[in-house]
Amino acid sequence: xxxxxxxxxxxxVDSELAGLFNAWVANWAxxxxxxxxxxxxxxxxxxxxxxxxxxxxxxxxxxxVLEHDLLSLASLAALPRLVxxxxxxxxxxxxxxxxxxxxxxxxxxxDELLAASAxxxxxxxxxxxxxxxxxxxxxxxxxxxxxxxxxxYHWANVLGDFDDDFYELPCPHCAAEVTIAIxxxxxxxxxxxxxxxxxxxxxxxPSSAGELSGVGRWMHEIAVRDGxxxxxxxxxxxxxxxxxxxxxxxxxxxxxxxxxxxxxxR
Ligand SMILES: [Zn+2]
Numbered sequence: 001x002x003x004x005x006x007x008x009x010x011x012x013v014d015s016e017l018a019g020l021f022n023a024w025v026a027n028w029a030x031x032x033x034x035x036x037x038x039x040x041x042x043x044x045x046x047x048x049x050x051x052x053x054x055x056x057x058x059x060x061x062x063x064x065v066l067e068h069d070l071l072s073l074a075s076l077a078a079l080p081r082l083v084x085x086x087x088x089x090x091x092x093x094x095x096x097x098x099x100x101x102x103x104x105x106x107x108x109x110x111d112e113l114l115a116a117s118a119x120x121x122x123x124x125x126x127x128x129x130x131x132x133x134x135x136x137x138x139x140x141x142x143x144x145x146x147x148x149x150x151x152x153y154h155w156a157n158v159l160g161d162f163d164d165d166f167y168e169l170p171c172p173h174c175a176a177e178v179t180i181a182i183x184x185x186x187x188x189x190x191x192x193x194x195x196x197x198x199x200x201x202x203x204x205x206p207s208s209a210g211e212l213s214g215v216g217r218w219m220h221e222i223a224v225r226d227g228x229x230x231x232x233x234x235x236x237x238x239x240x241x242x243x244x245x246x247x248x249x250x251x252x253x254x255x256x257x258x259x260x261x262x263x264x265x266r
Contacts, residue, residue: 040059161234
């Protein structure tokens with residue numbers, strides 16, 4: 001899994017990188033946006049800062065996140081200003097900063113720029129966490145953005161709301177393609193048959209709260225704290241165990257799914 005250097009986030013900004021970053025910010029001409037323009041993003045940021053211009057926000061969105069997918073250097077350079085706006089209660093800025101962070105594991109040649117934005121990223125994390133406490137309508141989007149801020153890019157990109165979620169992964173023992181279902185219709189491991197549907201179903205074995213560790217424990221604690229019962233239950237299952245319908249071996253779903261799908265480069 002690609003992880004962000006958390007120590008760098010928590011330990012402050014390296015002064016050399018900060019200097020480099022300031023030089024970059026001073027010279028936006030070096031940073032193309034997703035439409036390969038160099039001057040428009042600074043103009044748009046100025047517009048949204050001065051009067052929350054709706055059209056400018058829309059254009060800023062597609063210039064900073066290419067087809068909802070990849071980033072440009074300008075995306076990363078814009079983070080500190082977006083976080084400042086988000087701190088001033090701009091929902092659009094919070095969403096756009098979160099969208100940039102979710103994609104920050106993709107190729108963008110901007111690792112130094114990302115590291116130099118460490119203080120802004122830490123502040124964004126605090127903002128997102130506070131927003132979660134208000135139990136907002138965009139809870140899952142915010143939760144995923146917070147996962148990205150914590151360097152959990154994989155889960156930031158694949159976590160669903162457990163209303164109707166399927167995870168495909170190979171059994172680590174027999175390599176059978178196993179379908180894991182976690183949703184309102186059931187929580188099971190099965191073999192997916194094109195004609196017959198999910199066959200040979202085996203109930204999942206969720207972890208108890210005390211058995212969770214690492215990112216699963218943290219995710220579960222946040223969901224429980226915020227009264228997000230469906231999400232919390234889903235996480236206990238996702239970070240619990242499944243029995244392979246093919247060979248009856250038992251494995252931890254999140255470990256195998258992560259191993260089969262990392263790094264996620266959208
Ligand atoms: Zn198996």
